[in-house]
Amino acid sequence: MLSLLTLSAASDPIQWAELGLKPGIEIGSFMLRYYSLAYLGGLLFAYWHMSKMLIAPGAPMAQRHWEDLFFYCTLGIILGGRLGYAAFYDPSLFTTFEADSFVSYRLLRLWDGGMSFHGGLMGVLAAIAFVTWRGQLNFLRVCDYIAVNVPVGMMLGRLANFVNGELWGRTSDVSWAMVFPGGGPLARHPSQLYQAALEGAILVIILLFLFWRTRARYRPGLLVGVFTTGISLGRFIAEFFREPDAQLADFARESGLSMGQWLTIPLIFLGIFIMVRALIRKPLGGGTNQGNPAAA
Secondary structure, three states: OOOOHHOOOOOEEHHHHOOOOOOOEOHHHHHHEHHHHHHHHHHHHHHHHHHHHHHOOOOOOOOOHHHHHHHHHHHHHHHHHHHHHHHHOOOHHEEEEEOOOOOOHHHHOOOOOOOHHHHHHHHHHHHHHHHHHOOOOOOOHHHHHHHHHHHHHHHHHHHHHHHHHHEEEEOOOOEEEEHHHHOOOOOOHHHHHHHHHHHHHHHEEEEEEHHHHHHHHHOOOOHHHHHHHHHHHHHHHHHHEEOOOOHHHHHHHHHHOOHHHHHHHHHHHHHHHHHHHHHHHHOOOOOOOOOOHHHH
């Protein structure tokens, strides 16, 4: 794969600015940003698709549980993603203020960007743990169902990063390299598109197939194991082409891997362990709402 991505390039790299992309939809003096629409689209898809999944045989919870879970997971994504970004990537957000801004505390300025996948993951897990504990549901099986719906939001978020011209990749001479306005005069990998494919589109296809065309839902942990392994491997690979955050460039050079890669390595092993455990254990029966009396 690395050799494929280092083929000789055309003499003139693609100019991102000439693609005519805008960060959002202008409505008068207000701009509805695609990054916000990506979050909204991912959440709406999750709500709609999960409702369809719960009608199918084998559901571990009822619609009322999902409605509670949807609310708390949304909070977990936003709060966990933002706090995780500040903790892992930019601790200055906890202490920085901007005197001329409508909201001066930078940590609260979500529209400026800066969300951590790992922080959002921890927020969602906390939400699932709370709802499953309160409703006496099977934590692992609920995670399986949630995992199927996450990659759509990941894909939309990375596409929004590309449209915004942010989080561009390392310098490169591949024929599809682009010059991004904030990345200097050199052409770079459009790593946002790599991540949209690796962390989003590929997993969407795999997980939807496993859920709707196989009996994977009856093996507790298999779907969430595939998700965890797949998205972690995708992130680990994509980080080789993504420019590290400016404040962590020295860390990446000194350690040999980016912060995102170091945080992802444990998740790869965890995902493999969960998958293997699910495959060697006896599957559940195939009855409607198997294993969850509360969902009946």
